[in-house]
Amino acid sequence: MNWYAIKAIYLFEMARAFRTLTQSIASPVLSTSLYFVVFGAAIGSRMGQVDGVSYGAFIIPGLIMLSLLSESISNASFGIYMPRWSGTIYEILSAPVSFVEVVIGYVGAATTKSIMVGALILLTARLFVDYEIQHPVWMLLFLFLTAVTFSMFGFIIGLWAEGFEKLQIIPLMVITPLTFLGGAFYSINMLPEFWQKVALLNPVVYLISGFRWSFYGVSDVNHYISLGMIVVFLFVCLGFIAWLFRTGYKLKQ
Template identity: 80%
Template sequence: MNWHAIRAIYRFEMARTFRTITQSIASPVLSTSLYFVVFGAAIGSRMGEIDGVSYGAFIIPGLIMLSLLNESISNASFGIYMPKWAGTIYELLSAPVSYVEVVLGYVGAAATKSMMLGVLILVTARIFVPYEIAHPLLMVVFLVLTAVTFSLFGFIIGLWADDFQKLQVIPLMIVTPLTFLGGAFYSINMLPPVWQKIALFNPVVYLVSGFRWSFYGTSDVNVGISLAAIVGFLLACMAAVWWIFRTGWKLRA
């Protein structure tokens, strides 16, 4: 394993984040803080509890997951797309670096940025809403697994994209709507029976539900199923990345 190459890619990507800290860190935290102000403080104070949890506290896992998914995809996709756009991807492919080391560098940096953001949002939430974390270890497991999985997914999107517009298509038109419909702001048990069954086809439901269980011990879906879902998606992304580098799809054209 070429740890020097991994460290070089990782440090380069992290340096890019700190050069644009306003866009990379401050902006998502500020946007999420507005959700806490509007939904947590303004609307939440006029709503009853959900599963024994105040509405303001109930939406914290959903808001963290919303930011985590979007930022993981965005960081990883932009990180690998820029070398493709600039043409330096060929230098990377011809260097004595395996695809595993390339993926570890880019995905590791993207996941680190996303987890930093998730922790910052968690700390910021304390300013607006009191909350407790019932299972901190499992919360960290969900945070890490989600960040790594969707960073891998974003890496695939970055390899697939032919222009900057395509980088935003899946996050904006698929991931964000699925997150809003995945129980980020409500329990799917509040839906009519038919829609509850339909909601179970939304993969984000399992992420939000499992993450919420680590906070409050309540969830819409069994936590074991939630863990299995995220691990299954992680394995699928790993298989897709292996196939891309094995065949050279979107890399050697």
């Protein structure tokens, strides 16, 4: 394992994030804080409890997951797309570095930035809403695995995209709607029975449900099933990335 190469890629990506601190860190934290102000403090105080949890506290895991998914995809996709766009990707491909080391460097940096955003949002939420974390180890596990998995997914998008506009198609038109419909602001048990079954086809439901369970011990889906879904998606993304590097798709063209 070429740890020097991994470190070089990782530090380069982290340095880029800190050069654009306002866009990379401050912007998602500020925008999510507005959700806490509107839904948590203003509307939440006038709504009843959901599954025995105040509405303001209930939406915290969903909002963190919303930011985590979007930031993981954005950081990883932009990180690998820029070398493709500038042509410096060929320097990486010609270097004695395996695809595993390249993925660890880029995905590791994207994961770190996403977890930093998630942690800051969690701390910011305390200013507006009282909450508890009943299972902190599980919370960290869901946070880490989700960030890694969707950073890999973003890495795939960055290899697939042919322009800057395509980097935003899947996050804006697929991931964000699935997150809003995945129980970020409500429990799927509040839906009619037919739509509850339809909602279970949404993979984001399992992510939010498991993450919410780590906070309050309540969930729409068993947390072991949620964990299993994340692990399966992680290995699917890893296998697809391995295929991309093996075939050179969008890399050697």
